[in-house]
Amino acid sequence: MSTELANGKPASTPEETRSWSRKAWDVIDERMGISALAYPVPEHANRIAWTLGGITVLSFVLLIGSGIILTQFYAPRPALANLSVRAIEANDWGRLFRGVHFWASQAMYVATVLHLVRVFLTGSYKRPREGNWLVGVAMFGLLTFAVFTGTVLKWDQEAYEALGHNLELGKLLGGVGFWFSPGFSSGVSILLRLYGAHVVIIPGMILVLVFLHFLLVKRHHMSPHPALPVGASPDQAPDSEPTQPFTRHIRRLVAFGVALSGLLGILAILLPAPIGSPPVAGIEITLPPWMFWWPFTLENWFGLAAIVWGEVVFFLLLAILPFVDRNPNRLWRRRPVAMTIAAVLALALIVLTILMAVTPAQTHL
Amino acid sequence: MALLGVIAVGQPAQADGGQSADEGYVMVQQALSFLVNEPGEDGTAEALMRVDNALAAEDQDGVDVSMVNEARDALVAGDTVAARTLLQDSITEAINELSPAVGEQTGTTIVLAPFPSRGPLSLVEWMLLALSAIALAIGIALSVRFRPGESLKELRRDISDAAGENSKRSEATVAGEK
Numbered sequence: 315m316s317t318e319l320a321n322g323k324p325a326s327t328p329e330e331t332r333s334w335s336r337k338a339w340d341v342i343d344e345r346m347g348i349s350a351l352a353y354p355v356p357e358h359a360n361r362i363a364w365t366l367g368g369i370t371v372l373s374f375v376l377l378i379g380s381g382i383i384l385t386q387f388y389a390p391r392p393a394l395a396n397l398s399v400r401a402i403e404a405n406d407w408g409r410l411f412r413g414v415h416f417w418a419s420q421a422m423y424v425a426t427v428l429h430l431v432r433v434f435l436t437g438s439y440k441r442p443r444e445g446n447w448l449v450g451v452a453m454f455g456l457l458t459f460a461v462f463t464g465t466v467l468k469w470d471q472e473a474y475e476a477l478g479h480n481l482e483l484g485k486l487l488g489g490v491g492f493w494f495s496p497g498f499s500s501g502v503s504i505l506l507r508l509y510g511a512h513v514v515i516i517p518g519m520i521l522v523l524v525f526l527h528f529l530l531v532k533r534h535h536m537s538p539h540p541a542l543p544v545g546a547s548p549d550q551a552p553d554s555e556p557t558q559p560f561t562r563h564i565r566r567l568v569a570f571g572v573a574l575s576g577l578l579g580i581l582a583i584l585l586p587a588p589i590g591s592p593p594v595a596g597i598e599i600t601l602p603p604w605m606f607w608w609p610f611t612l613e614n615w616f617g618l619a620a621i622v623w624g625e626v627v628f629f630l631l632l633a634i635l636p637f638v639d640r641n642p643n644r645l646w647r648r649r650p651v652a653m654t655i656a657a658v659l660a661l662a663l664i665v666l667t668i669l670m671a672v673t674p675a676q677t678h679l
Numbered sequence: 680m681a682l683l684g685v686i687a688v689g690q691p692a693q694a695d696g697g698q699s700a701d702e703g704y705v706m707v708q709q710a711l712s713f714l715v716n717e718p719g720e721d722g723t724a725e726a727l728m729r730v731d732n733a734l735a736a737e738d739q740d741g742v743d744v745s746m747v748n749e750a751r752d753a754l755v756a757g758d759t760v761a762a763r764t765l766l767q768d769s770i771t772e773a774i775n776e777l778s779p780a781v782g783e784q785t786g787t788t789i790v791l792a793p794f795p796s797r798g799p800l801s802l803v804e805w806m807l808l809a810l811s812a813i814a815l816a817i818g819i820a821l822s823v824r825f826r827p828g829e830s831l832k833e834l835r836r837d838i839s840d841a842a843g844e845n846s847k848r849s850e851a852t853v854a855g856e857k
Binding site for chain 1: 698699700701705706708709711712713715716717779780781782783784785786787788789790791792793794796797800801803804807808810811812813814815816817818819821822824825826827828829831834835837838839841842
């Protein structure tokens with residue numbers, strides 16, 4: 315390519331013809347290595363079912379953002395907690411951010427469950443991804459704990475009854491449940507300790523596990539789609555499958571993030587997060603959040619300990635899944651045993667949840 | 680080691696240090712909670728039961744029993760508004776004597792009704808609602824625009840075609856080498 319014009323003046327070099335934004339990008343990229351994200355991923359990974367993990371992360375980001383704002387106005391002291399939440403709710407912006415936080419938690423929970431179901435249905439937990447499945451199950455457990463602690467923080471009757479159940483469960487667990495004992499740190503309100511768990515310990519652990527989850531996805535690559543032909547290795551997408559840079563995957567996720575923000579904003583304004591009456595000891599008149607309805611139905615039938623056993627069995631089943639399901643097939647039609655067991659479990663959870671919805675609150679403590 | 684020790688030994692039983700469910704003023708709070716959470720006959724009946732419990736309680740420290748009796752009469756007469764006021768006032772002394780809540784203590788002083796769900800939208804909320812709707816529409820439009828170019832069926836065909844071409848090419852290479 316000539317660098318001279320006909321009149322003899324020097325022509326612009328390619329360096330000079332680049333736009334300022336391109337130059338700025340190059341400067342940043344040279345130092346931060348962002349273009350390394352443009353590694354190829356199989357085309358099927360851009361389908362919505364394969365972006366549910368990303369949508370979960372987007373919800374988590376919105377939770378962190380709105381949570382940081384809420385911590386500026388929330389007072390984690392028993393005498394003030396409920397009143398401070400009411401003060402947040404009494405302000406248009408406070409109501410918006412608390413509503414976004416509340417609905418983002420619901421979105422994260424639903425997206426996590428759907429992501430888990432997708433991974434199960436497509437057999438993506440099979441070798442060599444068993445470790446990453448366990449990381450995911452651990453994050454699901456932490457998310458459940460985050461929903462519980464978040465429920466307690468509003469310090470209303472529902473919160474106190476949830477806490478009361480947890481304290482009793484801590485006693486049932488003996489020494490293992492020491493952290494849930496009010497006597498573990500008797501000079502401090504347990505509300506303050508759960509606040510610390512909600513804003514630091516749990517999100518911190520989730521962040522570490524998210525990082526590990528991503529590293530393992532990068533290490534093992536996107537799992538193959540069971541409905542597509544496999545390549546030389548059955549645990550990888552075939553080389554002949556078209557690929558797209560991972561940045562395209564991120565681009566679509568950003569679009570989902572914009573839509574999710576809008577949806578959460580609408581929900582936050584039209585259906586604000588509830589706040590009940592300040593807590594009173596010794597009564598049970600509320601229902602827990604819907605995520606906990608199925609174990610509470612078990613409690614209605616078999617007593618308090620059934621909550622522990624129900625949750626332990628549920629998470630144990632999830633944890634051992636990749637180690638007991640040795641069927642190499644990934645397509646759901648060729649995995650009748652796993653599919654039947656999963657269908658029975660899902661049906662049981664749905665029925666137990668619905669039963670709780672139609673049952674009045676009962677006294678257990 | 681300390682952690683293991685705690686796990687192995689477990690936790691000693693803790694006294695409530697006030698604010699336990701068998702104290703008279705907490706029973707009054709229970710009655711208040713039923714009144715604000717379950718408006719109607721059921722709530723009133725439950726509240727009446729808790730008031731009776733409070734009147735029969737051994738520990739009535741800081742409770743103005745005469746006001747509780749007045750509140751009971753108001754409840755029987757169906758005047759829950761007056762009953763609420765009387766019940767709340769009857770435990771003023773007990774509330775004033777409370778230490779800062781620790782452990783699982785509630786720290787509750789006034790039993791307020793649940794925060795009312797939303798009323799009419801303010802101007803700011805209308806603007807935020809419009810912005811949210813715009814964000815939702817833009818997000819949906821972009822996610823449709825950035826959707827994968829090929830369906831699963833097309834992907835399957837592409838993969839099969841590419842695999843066929845590869846096998847032909849490798850056969851040709853083998854034949855050429857021969």
